[in-house]
Amino acid sequence: MKRDLSYLATCPIAVLGAGAVGKTLAADCKLAGREVRLYSRSKKSIALVERTGILMDGIQRNLYGFERSGRAYLDIVTNNMAEAVKGAKLILMSVPALAHEDYLKKLVPLLEDGMIIHTFPDNYASLLLRKFMRESGCTKDVIIGGWGSAPYGTRIEKIQGFWTNHVGIKYRAISLRGACLPMSDMDDFIESGKYLPCMDSVYTGNGPERGDTMLDIGFSNVNPVIHVPASLLGVSSMENWSLVYGNAPDSYSMYSHGLCPSICRVQYQFYQEEVSIAKAIGIDYPRYSYDMFFSRRSILTQEYMGLDENGKDNVIFPLDKPCDEGNTGPNNINHRYITEDIPVGCKIYHDLGVKFGVPTPIIDSMIVLGGAMHEKSFFSETKYNLDYIGIGHMNKEQIHNYLYKGNYNEKSN
Structure with missing residues (x-):
């Protein structure tokens, strides 16, 4: 009611x-x-x-x-x-x-x-x-x-x-x-x-x-798919921004200065792994086409500038032209684009992939690279896993019953 x-x-x-x-x-x-x-x-x-x-x-x-x-x-x-x-x-x-x-x-x-x-x-x-x-x-x-x-x-x-x-x-x-x-x-x-x-x-x-359950909203969070590949694969641009090129450190923008076609291709494959996981779970997910990733605002533009009658971005910021549309950051590898989006976002995607039999090589490579830069393992040195969010012990049917109807299946001793 x-x-x-x-x-x-x-x-x-x-x-x-x-x-x-x-x-x-x-x-x-x-x-x-x-x-x-x-x-x-x-x-x-x-x-x-x-x-x-x-x-x-x-x-x-x-x-x-x-x-x-x-x-x-x-x-x-x-x-x-x-x-x-x-x-x-x-x-x-x-x-x-x-x-x-x-x-x-x-x-x-x-x-x-x-x-x-x-x-x-x-x-x-x-x-x-x-x-x-x-x-x-x-x-x-x-x-x-x-x-x-x-x-x-x-x-x-x-x-x-x-x-x-x-x-x-x-x-x-x-x-x-x-x-x-x-x-x-x-x-x-x-x-x-x-x-x-x-x-x-x-x-x-x-x-x-x-959205279609809170797991869908996990996939709807664009931060991991945008931030992580662009921050990690563009790390040399970030770290040399002031040291080598003489710019103000806080003026670096992952969107404006880090993105390039090769990184955008990685982002799209990252997204495709998310889609495969969502399909295996049996939940919906946000839709993005291949070409939407090749913009200096990536898939974020549609969130505030919308799509045209053909489902294409109303506004595209081309990769081959300078652009200051994007927010600034990250300034170093201790930024939340890495220290939050990997051990939370990427790690839960990985764990869902393991649980539902979906390989996630691109997502896993991001976890490995980010961990290497921090000289740690983001696979093990994070509290985020499926048990932590309360669904690790449940099968697919039980997860659906919980997410849709609120019927929680307690973990047996």
Whole structure:
């Protein structure tokens, strides 16, 4: 039965995480007139926010010209999660995946009936939150879901290494792929997004795409397929950017300076392995054609500039021409494009491939190369595996039953 979600129109919104996306989510919702609370476990990330507010501006490129700018003064800025989430029925989380466990375990005892949790991007957070709820005996009536990406490409302005409270939006998504756990809550989850001002460019644009389970949303996260091959295979350009070529280190862009036809071919084969895994599991996945990878924004462009009547990108940034459209980064191999997207995204793809009998040589090569650069093994030195997200012991039928209907099959002793 469809729920009455009208209470979401006036409830406080809690944003967990004060990085670039978190601050932008908070500012966007506040500038639209909502009560917004911002939580971070880091005092540094929210320093002076109460005094300065968050200045939000930028190009905000998107097909329909949606834009919202200004200086947002939030209602609560805190290092106390309980203070942020009490009575806030809309919970937005955007933190690095490796911080999910800490944030989610703190959230579980604070959950209230009627809360709806959106994670940007999900990165298996929904599976983890359901797992931590089971382990703690939490039975609160909540809707849990997430999205394949964030509603923006955004960056915090940095001045000589000092992080300001100014966020600049490079683009706004006009469509995002989302899902929830279990999928029986999907209608309500998608409906709840209408009450999030940070999703206005999506809901007034081409609208949200309904994903097919949270594993689909794992495949819908474009970060591993774009970031990892381009960062690893373009590492010499990155490391020589300032040392040899004399450029400002922070001006390097994987998109603008690292991509080339050979790397794009690797990205497409990486994607094809994702498709093979999804088909073996029996779930849907996002569709990209071969030619969509050969652009300086890769497959990301369609997220904010859309497709034409023939299903082709409205805008292509050719590889044979200079382009400054892409966000900057990475600056070194310790960047999240490598240290998050390999041990989380690539590793779960690998494990799913093993479980369902799908070879993943391209994805595996990325895990090997990234590990070699860090002088470690990302196969073993990561907590992310199928047991960690709670599905390692289940067969295909049991996984489907859990993802679609919420019926969890406990691991036998």
